[in-house]
Amino acid sequence: MRYISTRGSARALDFEGATLAGLASDGGLYVPERWPEFSRDQIAAMEGLSYAETAVHVLRPFVGDALSEEDLRGLCEAAYGRFSHAAVTPLKQLDHRHWLLELFHGPTLAFKDVALQLLGLLFEKFLAQHDTHLTVIGATSGDTGSAAIDALAGREKVDIFMLHPKGRVSEVQRRQMTTVLAPNVHNIAIEGNFDDAQRLVKSIFGDAQFADRFHLSAVNSINWARLAAQIVYYFYAAVRLGAPHRPVAFSVPTGNFGDVFAGYAAAKMGLPVAKLIVATNVNDILHRALSEGDYSVGELVPTAAPSMDIQVSSNFERLLFDLYDRDGDQMASLMRQFDAERHIAIPEATRDKIGALFTSTRIDADAMALAMRKAAEHAGEIIDPHTAIGFAAAMETQLDPHIPVVTLATAHPAKFREAVERATGQRPLLPQRVAGLFEREERYETLPAELQAIEGFVAERAQARA
Ligand SMILES: Cc1ncc(COP(=O)(O)O)c(C=O)c1O
């Protein structure tokens, strides 16, 4: 399988190349040059498989010749062996048609672990064959950072620099990153918001000299391998609920459009997905884009679901690429226009195509808190604010009542204890695997949201470790 850039001019790469590169050299995102497809029989044959074995089946066509099936199986078993639930991503029934897909049983208690545990192992495997040291640069609104740091801490051939918006992640999220004192982990609190952090990361990749000198790679969902690994749980959940014989809908709390794009990929591969509900908080650029065609950057508002406080949704570019007939030149000029004007108008015909699979809802603070209370009172489930946004959207969306609706439970409620307690009166306990978080020393650097400052820091640290 080859990977091409959404902006058309970067060299096509295989799975290993795309994984190590992270972002394409023309600023675009790598996508598979065609969507692999599974027949109904192949999907039916996934029934009863373990999570790791499902991952082998789903990932095999994406990995191509980059790994043998045996190696892929070994990596999947190692990655998912670190999850605290035997089903890895268990389904929980809330009522006759609503389900939660719990994606937070990994080491850092959010769905990011599902992909990043595997990505850490993929980096190690691929780097073992090269004499290269990788410099990973990432941006986080809280969860990607801790999951990536857990996956990469102490790995010999990788340094990780993680930018988080100062004061805009929960205390648990911050401590999960800043208390990891491994010498290859470098936390940076930037004076800005998540969009600033993500823009800086892309600018660093855009500095060709810097990127070449330090062998940059990415752990955000701009890296295709992240999304490939997230496709797996759509198959795993849908098959458990009757696919391919029964369609399933998913409600996805959305920020960077990565998780829901993985659902789109699953649908392109033949999974019968009835609907993908794009659930946003008040930072609603995606809801405005899907419902009115208005993809324009608004003021970023801090909310109780901070991991979704995102305006510029990186992976929306991947969807637009497909919708604009995979025309890289057109995408490059569209994205240049977006960078300059902070706005793209999506024509009605394109919106109609989007509407065949996607619908969207904006959930405000009151609706989010109400969803947390409903889950607690009616189903005895304490859910986190991000999951609550997905669940609220699932309840609001009109669908055929025979179709099961799965809300992706993207984080453990203990990561957002204050918000959960405010809404439900119950304070979730921190699971044993993160015990001691509040007693550990923290280490991070505070820097202005300026390219020169970040590049200077990365260069200084990377050279000191060379
Ligand atoms: C807990 C949680 N839920 C939902 C999201 C949104 O996911 P995505 O950015 O892939 O749309 C994030 C951040 O990415 C998150 O950390």
Ligand SMILES: N[C@@H](CCOP(=O)(O)O)C(=O)O
């Ligand atoms: N919500 C994320 C933001 C980054 O998203 P990613 O999926 O592109 O890594 C976070 O918690 O860091």
